Structures are given as C-alpha cells and as structure tokens.
Amino acid sequence: MTQRRPRILHVFRTYLPDTRGGIQEVIRQICVSTARLGAENRIFTPSPSPEPQCIEGDGARTIRVPLNFEIQSCGFCITGLAEFRRQVAWADVVHYHFPWPFQDLMHFVCRVKKPTLLTYHADVMRQQRLLKLYGPLMNLFLDRVDCIAPTSDIYVETSEVLTRRRDKLCVIPLGIDEQTYPRPDTDSITDVRRQYGEGFFLFVGMLRYYKSLDVLVRACSLTDARVVIAGIGPLAAELKSLSRSLGLNNLVFAGKVSDDEKMAMLQLSRALVFPSHNRAEAFGVTLLEAAMCGKPLITANIESGMKWVNIDGETGVQVAPDDPASLAEALDRLAADDRLCQQLGSGARARFERLFSAEEMGRRYMDAYERVLDRHSR
Numbered sequence: 172m173t174q175r176r177p178r179i180l181h182v183f184r185t186y187l188p189d190t191r192g193g194i195q196e197v198i199r200q201i202c203v204s205t206a207r208l209g210a211e212n213r214i215f216t217p218s219p220s221p222e223p224q225c226i227e228g229d230g231a232r233t234i235r236v237p238l239n240f241e242i243q244s245c246g247f248c249i250t251g252l253a254e255f256r257r258q259v260a261w262a263d264v265v266h267y268h269f270p271w272p273f274q275d276l277m278h279f280v281c282r283v284k285k286p287t288l289l290t291y292h293a294d295v296m297r298q299q300r301l302l303k304l305y306g307p308l309m310n311l312f313l314d315r316v317d318c319i320a321p322t323s324d325i326y327v328e329t330s331e332v333l334t335r336r337r338d339k340l341c342v343i344p345l346g347i348d349e350q351t352y353p354r355p356d357t358d359s360i361t362d363v364r365r366q367y368g369e370g371f372f373l374f375v376g377m378l379r380y381y382k383s384l385d386v387l388v389r390a391c392s393l394t395d396a397r398v399v400i401a402g403i404g405p406l407a408a409e410l411k412s413l414s415r416s417l418g419l420n421n422l423v424f425a426g427k428v429s430d431d432e433k434m435a436m437l438q439l440s441r442a443l444v445f446p447s448h449n450r451a452e453a454f455g456v457t458l459l460e461a462a463m464c465g466k467p468l469i470t471a472n473i474e475s476g477m478k479w480v481n482i483d484g485e486t487g488v489q490v491a492p493d494d495p496a497s498l499a500e501a502l503d504r505l506a507a508d509d510r511l512c513q514q515l516g517s518g519a520r521a522r523f524e525r526l527f528s529a530e531e532m533g534r535r536y537m538d539a540y541e542r543v544l545d546r547h548s549r
Contacts (some may be wrong), residue, residue: 204533206230217248225480246377275312323476347534355435373440378404381451393499448492467515
C-alpha cells in the first residue's frame with residue numbers, strides 16, 4: 172500500500188441523496204468502514220440536480236455531474252467525462268460498481284490506466300435484448316479490470332459471467348455498521364405505531380420488478396396477517412391497483428420513509444418479508460438491516476446471496492419462489508408462534524454479528540486495494 176492514505180474513486184450511476192437503495196447503502200458502508208482504516212474516498216455519480224456539485228459526509232466526498240439522459244435505466248453523463256478524467260487522475264484505485272453500462276464506456280473512452288476493482292452487485296437480468304448489444308463491451312470491460320468482488324460464493328457458482336473469470340475474483344460479503352443507523356426516538360416510534368400498529372410483517376425497498384412484490388400482494392389475499400410495504404418505485408401504481416382488485420384490508424403502502432421511520436418500523440415489526448425471486452436481487456442489504464434489529468427473515472429460496480444471509484430454520488423461513496400460497500403459509504406460521512419468532516430473530520442477530528460487520532468488509536476491501544496497487548507497482 173502507498174505510504175500516504177490510498178485514494179479510492181467509487182463510480183456508480185446514482186447515489187445519495189438523489190436515490191436510496193441497496194447499492195447506495197453498500198457504497199456508503201464501504202466508504203465509512205475503509206475511511207476508518209485510512210482510505211480517502213470519493214464517489215463519482217451523475218445527478219438530475221447536481222447542485223451542489225460536491226457533498227461531504229459518510230466517509231467520502233461525492234462528486235456529482237449532470238445526468239444528460241437515460242435509456243432503459245442506464246444513465247448517461249457525457250458532459251461529465253472531463254470531470255471523470257480529473258477524478259481518475261486523483262485516484263490510486265478506481266472502484267467500479269457493476270452494473271452500469273455507461274461506466275464501461277467511460278473506462279475505455281477515458282483510457283483509464285489506474286488499478287481497478289469492481290464490486291459485482293448482480294447479473295444483468297431484465298434487458299436481455301440490450302444485453303446482446305452490450306455484451307461485447309461488458310465482457311471486454313470485465314476482462315480488463317484487475318479484480319472483481321462478488322458479494323457471495325453462492326452467486327459466483329450460479330453466474331456464468333463470474334465462473335468464467337475465477338482467476339480475478341475476490342469474494343467480499345456485504346456488511347453494515349450499526350452505529351451508522353439512527354436510533355428512533357420515542358416520538359418516531361409513537362408515530363409509526365399510531366399509523367401502522369405493531370407486530371406487522373414489513374417489506375422495505377424500491378418497488379421494482381425484481382422485488383416480486385406482486386407475489387406478496389397476492390399472498391395477502393390468502394392470509395389475515397398484516398403487511399406494510401414501505402418504499403417507492405415504478406411499480407407502485409400497479410401494486411396498489413392489484414391490492415384494490417383483490418379487496419385487501421390487511422396491506423398498507425407506506426410510501427417513501429425516512430431512515431428514522433424505517434428503523435422505527437423495523438423495531439415494531441414482527442418479521443421482514445423479502446419475496447424477490449429474481450437473481451437481480453443478489454444479496455439484499457435490507458435483510459442485514461432486519462437481522463441487525465433481531466427480526467426473523469422471510470425470503471424466496473433462490474440461488475443468490477439471500478440464501479446465504481437467511482438460513483432456513485436458523486434466521487428465518489425460506490419459501491418457494493413465485494408462490495403466493497407458500498409465502499402466505501410462512502406469514503401465518505410466524506404470526507401464530509411468538510416463541511418461533513423470538514428464536515429466529517435471535518438467530519438472525521447472532522449471524523449478523525458473526526458474519527456481516529462493516530468492519531470486516533472494510534478490512535477485506537483495504538486488502539483488495541493493496542493487492543491491485545501492488546500488482547500495478549510490479
């Protein structure tokens with residue numbers, strides 16, 4: 172490692188405060204944990220409202236450039252290429268977060284020669300037609316970066332893209348730091364209890380296709396268990412319409428919630444329900460947040476990192492994917508058994524403490540940075 176603080180430039184298509192999601196939280200946790208170990212972090216990202224251009228906080232300086240346009244959720248920041256070059260010149264290591272096709276293009280257009288590390292968050296799943304066009308660029312980019320960091324061994328074994336590149340893989344599981352989350356005060360808890368009660372089953376996240384929330388909505392028609400869906404996204408109107416058509420009175424859409432509200436909702440919930448059955452959901456940071464709060468987890472049994480986070484019978488319940496009846500059965504089972512909920516919640520907390528600390532994640536990333544720097548110096 173260089174004698175001075177290593178300079179790390181993170182690159183992703185969107186970041187706080189414009190959007191809040193799992194990858195954004197991962198980047199925040201990496202920056203906080205590595206800054207404590209001596210790294211100097213910057214984040215390069217396009218923004219629809221890039222004023223102010225620089226934002227300081229959470230272990231990093233965020234550098235924002237104008238988002239020029241989007242195609243199939245892929246943001247383009249052509250006018251930001253000059254700024255990207257300047258930030259690359261500053262950095263010791265360029266840390267990409269995959270997938271974002273435009274960053275692949277930036278890498279080659281700007282002729283990046285610095286050491287590179289890429290966190291592989293998920294396979295490209297939905298845009299299969301575009302993948303035929305993007306595939307050659309994607310493969311060239313992945314072959315060119317120095318190190319690829321998937322988030323679980325399970326995802327490696329079930330990803331054709333990753334198994335073809337085993338020689339450059341360095342699996343680094345995600346972790347979060349409890350101290351970086353707000354502790355809800357009495358007023359926040361009282362307000363959430365007034366709106367939603369307590370003992371409900373909670374989903375928190377973006378309302379996107381790969382979250383499989385239509386399965387959860389349909390499951391609500393097969394159970395009396397109370398469910399709260401917190402979050403916004405492109406499927407909000409469609410999911411609410413489905414709920415109305417089913418005549419549901421045990422499902423509430425909470426909309427966008429603050430971090431304080433989210434933590435209060437987790438505290439008052441019975442369990443977290445996370446029905447994703449698509450490999451675009453590679454890990455699920457929300458699962459770690461719920462486990463941190465000592466809550467049981469309900470997930471679909473698919474070959475992704477979720478299966479590693481949530482161990483059936485130890486930290487929660489795994490259900491058949493894309494199966495409302497199986498999900499409803501799990502809701503009923505936990506709704507009727509306080510002792511089981513307490514046992515699984517304790518197991519989730521214990522596994523979180525054992526495997527998913529931000530401190531361990533930060534240490535592994537610092538080791539990975541050192542390796543790619545050493546490789547380039549030689």
